[in-house]
Amino acid sequence: DGGITQSPKYLFRKEGQNVTLSCEQNLNHDAMYWYRQDPGQGLRLIYYSQIVNDFQKGDIAEGYSVSREKKESFPLTVTSAQKNPTAFYLCASSTRQGADTGELFFGEGSRLTVL
Amino acid sequence: DAKTTQPTSMDCAEGRAANLPCNHSTISGNEYVYWYRQIHSQGPQYIIHGLKNNETNEMASLIITEDRKSSTLILPHATLRDTAVYYCIVRVIRGSARQLTFGSGTQLTVLP
Numbered sequence: 001d002g003g004i005t006q007s008p009k010y011l012f013r014k015e016g017q018n019v020t021l022s023c024e025q026n027l028n029h030d031a032m033y034w035y036r037q038d039p040g041q042g043l044r045l046i047y048y049s050q051i052v053n054d055f056q057k058g059d060i061a062e063g064y065s066v067s068r069e070k071k072e073s074f075p076l077t078v079t080s081a082q083k084n085p086t087a088f089y090l091c092a093s094s095t096r097q098g099a100d101t102g103e104l105f106f107g108e109g110s111r112l113t114v115l
Numbered sequence: 116d117a118k119t120t121q122p123t124s125m126d127c128a129e130g131r132a133a134n135l136p137c138n139h140s141t142i143s144g145n146e147y148v149y150w151y152r153q154i155h156s157q158g159p160q161y162i163i164h165g166l167k168n169n170e171t172n173e174m175a176s177l178i179i180t181e182d183r184k185s186s187t188l189i190l191p192h193a194t195l196r197d198t199a200v201y202y203c204i205v206r207v208i209r210g211s212a213r214q215l216t217f218g219s220g221t222q223l224t225v226l227p
Contacts, residue, residue, distance in 0.1 A: 004158075042202060042217030043159070090158050102149045102206065106158025 003027065006091050006107035013078075013085070013114050021076045021110045023091035031099040032074035033092040036060060037109075043090065049074055050099065078112060086114045119203045124222040127197075133190040135221055137203030140184040145207050148179060150188045151217070152199040159202065159217070162188065193225045 004025045013019045023032065031050050035043040035058075045058030049068040063082025068074055074093075078085045088111050092104040120138040127133040139148065149164040163170055163177045165186075170177040176189040190197055202220040 037217075042219055088156070092158070102147070102164055102204070103161050104159075106160070109156065109158055111156075 004091060004093055004105055004107035006089075006110050009108065009110060011110060011112050013112065015114055016080045018080055019078050019085075019112065021078070021089055021091075021112070023074045023076065023107060025072055025074075025093045025105075027093055027105060028071070029093035029098070029105070030071070030096050031094045032068065033094075033104065034058075034064070034066065034074070034076045035090040035092065037088040037090060046076065046089075050096075085112055087112060119205055119218060121201075121203050121218070121221045123219070124224070126224050126226055127190075127193045129195060129225050129227050130192055133193040133197065133223055133225070135188040135190075135201050135203075135223060136185065137188070138185045139203070139205045142183050142205050143207075146205045147207070148177065148183075148186045149204040149206065150175070150177065151202045151204065152197075152223075153202070153220070154196075154199045162201075193223075195225050195227060197223065198225045199223060 007022045033048040034046040036046055037043050044060050046060055046064050047055055047058050047066040049055035052068055052071050055066050055068050063079055065077045088109050090109045091107045094104045147164050147166050150162040151159045153159040162174050163172055165177045165179055179186045200220040200222050202217045
């Protein structure tokens with residue numbers, strides 16, 4: 001079945017370590033996104049990509065990095081520079097039309113805890 | 116993007132209609148109203164969107180007031196699986212591939 005797969009679902013990290021969250025989609029979507037969600041709060045955009053080999057910063061990009069070498073993959077690296085990385089991370093994708101209409105498809109999320 | 120205001124929480128009896136309100140009094144003429152929902156610890160799910168006419172799909176109906184300053188999402192026959200946080204968002208439909216900034220939403224609890 002088509003969809004978005006995020007891994008790992010749960011991840012623990014020590015302070016000072018970088019960690020990479022995986023996001024893969026087989027929907028043939030052009031656009032992909034990373035959001036962060038903190039307890040009891042809404043989503044905030046970290047990075048997004050409209051096309052392979054191109055991406056833009058969202059509202060809270062500091063301390064994060066991404067790459068888009070393949071259409072189906074958009075990994076997010078949480079670096080040691082991110083001061084408060086413990087959160088629920090959501091990856092999403094959309095068609096080009098969906099990028100305008102807001103019809104995004106989300107993965108199940110990755111919960112990162114920094115010890 | 117215009118700001119939205121939603122109640123923090125609502126309850127609804129199973130099988131009854133759930134009516135979720137949203138105020139967006141500063142909405143601009145080119146901004147659409149979107150609704151998403153998020154079941155606990157899962158990714159959000161797109162529900163519906165509209166500009167000024169009422170919209171209906173297999174999941175819900177969206178009623179937008181004539182002045183567009185408020186809207187209501189209607190789940191016609193709520194089930195226990197509809198328990199989730201519902202987000203009302205206002206944004207322009209054109210532009211970049213970004214900008215679905217979610218607020219705090221309404222926690223809908225469907226009671227048996």
